[in-house]
Amino acid sequence: MSGQAVETDVVIVGAGPCGLFAIFELGLLDLKCHVIDILDKPGGQCAELYPEKPIYDIPALPIVTGQDLTERLMQQAAPFNPQYHYNQMVTGLKKLDDGTFELETDGEMKFHCKVVVIAAGGGSFQPKKPPMPNIESYEGTSVFYSVKRMEDFRDKDILIVGGGDSALDWVNNLQPLAKSMTLLHRRDDFRAAPDSVNKMRELVAAGQMNLHIGQVTNLHGDNGALSGVTVKGKEGEFEVPCNTMLPFFGLTMKLGPVADWGLNLDENLVPVDTEKFATNIPGIFAIGDINTYPGKLKLILSGFHEAALMAQQAFRICKPGERLLFQYTTSSSNLQKKLGVA
Amino acid sequence: MAKITFIEHNGKEHTVEAANGMSVMETAVKNMIPGIDADCGGACACATCHVYLQGEWAEKLAERSEMEEDMLDFAFEVQDSSRLSCQIRVSDDIDGLVLKVPEKQF
Numbered sequence: 001m002s003g004q005a006v007e008t009d010v011v012i013v014g015a016g017p018c019g020l021f022a023i024f025e026l027g028l029l030d031l032k033c034h035v036i037d038i039l040d041k042p043g044g045q046c047a048e049l050y051p052e053k054p055i056y057d058i059p060a061l062p063i064v065t066g067q068d069l070t071e072r073l074m075q076q077a078a079p080f081n082p083q084y085h086y087n088q089m090v091t092g093l094k095k096l097d098d099g100t101f102e103l104e105t106d107g108e109m110k111f112h113c114k115v116v117v118i119a120a121g122g123g124s125f126q127p128k129k130p131p132m133p134n135i136e137s138y139e140g141t142s143v144f145y146s147v148k149r150m151e152d153f154r155d156k157d158i159l160i161v162g163g164g165d166s167a168l169d170w171v172n173n174l175q176p177l178a179k180s181m182t183l184l185h186r187r188d189d190f191r192a193a194p195d196s197v198n199k200m201r202e203l204v205a206a207g208q209m210n211l212h213i214g215q216v217t218n219l220h221g222d223n224g225a226l227s228g229v230t231v232k233g234k235e236g237e238f239e240v241p242c243n244t245m246l247p248f249f250g251l252t253m254k255l256g257p258v259a260d261w262g263l264n265l266d267e268n269l270v271p272v273d274t275e276k277f278a279t280n281i282p283g284i285f286a287i288g289d290i291n292t293y294p295g296k297l298k299l300i301l302s303g304f305h306e307a308a309l310m311a312q313q314a315f316r317i318c319k320p321g322e323r324l325l326f327q328y329t330t331s332s333s334n335l336q337k338k339l340g341v342a
Numbered sequence: 343m344a345k346i347t348f349i350e351h352n353g354k355e356h357t358v359e360a361a362n363g364m365s366v367m368e369t370a371v372k373n374m375i376p377g378i379d380a381d382c383g384g385a386c387a388c389a390t391c392h393v394y395l396q397g398e399w400a401e402k403l404a405e406r407s408e409m410e411e412d413m414l415d416f417a418f419e420v421q422d423s424s425r426l427s428c429q430i431r432v433s434d435d436i437d438g439l440v441l442k443v444p445e446k447q448f
Binding site: 049050053128130131162163164185186187189191215249250252 | 385388412416448
């Protein structure tokens, strides 16, 4: 692991609605936060699965979209200057002898803190792996679910599968580098932005790439080196030669590394108490959909409450011996100064 | 009310009574039919309630909304008879519906 560890009071794992509100509750108590999320944006399930869909059960908001809720929570947390780290998943979490924690991410970042708040929701969003026979044997060598470096795809015979923005964006971005580019989708209708689709159609018309309609039924190759795929189309089966495949089938939530940190788990959920929302490891808390306790409801409003109570105990851990004075934002000039409204 | 028959990938059949107004997915979940995951709870956001319409039903219930068509991009082995069962509403008209549950949902 290269680089210095980022020092902070609290690391929040997950930037969904509960993680975002936790920044606010912790901030009122002067606790600094760094927030890590595998997505490239805040909002968790709200932003990824239903940004445009109305939510009707957020207290005080009769109707609010997933995206709007995210923006409002970001705004509420902003006075406390949280640091966000996107496109990274926390892979390692270790408790040190002095009771503090060291975290590592798959983006080569390291964190050192006194409190960890797991607000991982349904798990980290990871690419859906199409259940094509033997696909695992090609993963990492010929099959990739994301593009970390475009250069790695130069001079390859690339097959991209999918019909959304991810697929079309990469078709357009990688075609100039590739030896050959083929797009495969189950129908001749695309969900992607019209502009991206038009660019793709122009490339096809100019003979600079291929478009096929159908679904992959089989992969062919040797020792992790892909040589082609079999596609089932309207007229029957045909072969598409390729040495690199990028399937874009959306994202799914997986518990992931949370399972490896020594936390008690109950059917992929982290049991907590209802006074502090503490896990079995002192200093680690779990709030939102990821936790479980008698009577738990997987509601955003529940996660908000859990964040508030968790923050009280987080304060006691980060500032032992300091007096915790319960204050109201309506009347405390101290809190109002922190919020920048006094 | 409608009688709906779910055929698992292994051939096992389940015939259940469905109440009007519910979705076929809700009926499946209520009756614990194996193979229908319904991860998003019926919001047309996950494509894990994928089913194949059988026989005459493939034509009768062929119509899909744009939203359903978009979500089917995320299902595996989509066929002309594919539907997302959360988008099929139970009514007297679908009495006798037969559908096959795919080998796997994503």
